[in-house]
Amino acid sequence: MNMAKSRVASESSRRSFLKASSAVAVAGAMTRSARVHAAGSDEIKIALIGCGGRGMSAAVQAIRNAAGARVTLFALADAFRDRVDSAHKIISGQAADRVDVPPERRFVGLDAFQKATDCGVDMVLLCGPPGFRPMQFEAAVAAGKHVFMEKPVATDSPGVRRVMAANQKAKEKGLAVAVGHHLRHEMKHREAIKKIHDGVIGDLQYIRAYFNSSGVWVRARQPGQTEMQYQVQNWYYFNWLSGDHIVEQHVHDLDVGNWMAQAVPVEAQGSGGRQVRIGPDFGEIFDHHTVEFTYANGLKMFSYSRHIPRCWNSFSQHAHGSRGSVHIEGHGHADVRVAGQDPIRIERGPGGHQLEHDHLFAALLAGQPYNEGDYGATSTMTAILGRMATYSGQVIRWDDALNSKIDLCPESLEWDAETKVKPGPDGLYACAMPGTTQVL
Numbered sequence: 001m002n003m004a005k006s007r008v009a010s011e012s013s014r015r016s017f018l019k020a021s022s023a024v025a026v027a028g029a030m031t032r033s034a035r036v037h038a039a040g041s042d043e044i045k046i047a048l049i050g051c052g053g054r055g056m057s058a059a060v061q062a063i064r065n066a067a068g069a070r071v072t073l074f075a076l077a078d079a080f081r082d083r084v085d086s087a088h089k090i091i092s093g094q095a096a097d098r099v100d101v102p103p104e105r106r107f108v109g110l111d112a113f114q115k116a117t118d119c120g121v122d123m124v125l126l127c128g129p130p131g132f133r134p135m136q137f138e139a140a141v142a143a144g145k146h147v148f149m150e151k152p153v154a155t156d157s158p159g160v161r162r163v164m165a166a167n168q169k170a171k172e173k174g175l176a177v178a179v180g181h182h183l184r185h186e187m188k189h190r191e192a193i194k195k196i197h198d199g200v201i202g203d204l205q206y207i208r209a210y211f212n213s214s215g216v217w218v219r220a221r222q223p224g225q226t227e228m229q230y231q232v233q234n235w236y237y238f239n240w241l242s243g244d245h246i247v248e249q250h251v252h253d254l255d256v257g258n259w260m261a262q263a264v265p266v267e268a269q270g271s272g273g274r275q276v277r278i279g280p281d282f283g284e285i286f287d288h289h290t291v292e293f294t295y296a297n298g299l300k301m302f303s304y305s306r307h308i309p310r311c312w313n314s315f316s317q318h319a320h321g322s323r324g325s326v327h328i329e330g331h332g333h334a335d336v337r338v339a340g341q342d343p344i345r346i347e348r349g350p351g352g353h354q355l356e357h358d359h360l361f362a363a364l365l366a367g368q369p370y371n372e373g374d375y376g377a378t379s380t381m382t383a384i385l386g387r388m389a390t391y392s393g394q395v396i397r398w399d400d401a402l403n404s405k406i407d408l409c410p411e412s413l414e415w416d417a418e419t420k421v422k423p424g425p426d427g428l429y430a431c432a433m434p435g436t437t438q439v440l
């Protein structure tokens, strides 16, 4: 990072930042951080909650924002001590002069998020397992903090409803809410999808969305761990924590599909299962899902997500219209093909993970409202709808899914508390059985 450049930009933006803060206050949304800034500080103190791979990158990207906001990492929180310590070391190695996290602001445990939220920061970065997101987002909004939260924003319908309600409160309080759908910030997505909305490929006929990969890490059970400690550590493989990979990863593509369609689906049906990833290390999630989503106007989105090695992989989204098609690679470029014309190639441009922070802090400095919580919540709900369809084998309607009372989270979040999902005598966890499993 070019810290010198950042400091210069920061000095030049100081006045506009103060102006922005008073604009927020005038709008009747005098948040704690707005008061801090209006009092003369142009530093934005952030807490990183969830110190894993994505969280560490997000913290550095916030610090390196191109908007010129002077961001300081002020607190760290994680369920586990070693994650906090390694994040402190790694982030300090990349941006030492913007890290001010003495031992007393390195919080550990399942309640660490609350301590980090309350220790004097202006913004929280919620980058832990998505199952904790509704609770941590509610706490941040209640405390008047700006939020960057990773996707997905929940793992079940009660969680999505909590996020929707807290997001409404965040708007009323004038708090910025950013959601980690980085593709929304990439120029090739913005330009290609604008062409769809401008009618360049004619009437939309169907959408295809893919997150096919070989899968992610596995964290083995450690001697002496409680079941809760094990599940939180190996969180990817438990629905209450990850939502299954259709929610945890494929939500990116489903979000783009909804963006292309300018709507959320009214129903879904699909099939899925676990065929390769079946041992005791893999909890309860499926390794493949195929879903047909239907929008109110009859438009279909065909969705494919697979975690199986040595198969065809793709992270991409495609729209097919009456005159042509748009093809977007998640990590690459976009192609726009119109019948009778040369294809248009749109290069990727800068990565969305940095841009999403640039855009967030630019809005904060300009005193503009900033809220990505609405599509963050509906895209997560779309992915949950897909999971409900593959787990049950039934046609599931959006309204029924959103109103589902099935809460996947345990009653108590203590290390020795009982988990709802438990291994059998053979160490295996039961998984959903289409045709039998109830999801509503």
Ligand SMILES: NC(=O)c1ccc[n+]([C@@H]2O[C@H](COP(=O)([O-])OP(=O)(O)OC[C@H]3O[C@@H](n4cnc5c(N)ncnc54)[C@H](O)[C@@H]3O)[C@@H](O)[C@H]2O)c1
Residues within 6 Å of the ligand: 049, 050, 051, 052, 053, 054, 055, 077, 078, 079, 080, 083, 109, 110, 112, 113, 127, 128, 129, 130, 132, 150, 151, 152, 180, 181, 182, 232, 233, 248, 249
């Ligand atoms: N936008 C993207 O491209 C992208 C990429 C990767 C991950 N993600 C998202 O980021 C989030 C984190 O993913 P990751 O890959 O960094 O996982 P990770 O496992 O590397 O990090 C998660 C961290 O959260 C900690 N944690 C667990 N429970 C916690 C709690 N109650 N409070 C605080 N911390 C807790 C874990 O110990 C771990 O250190 C997920 O929601 C994931 O979907 C987004």
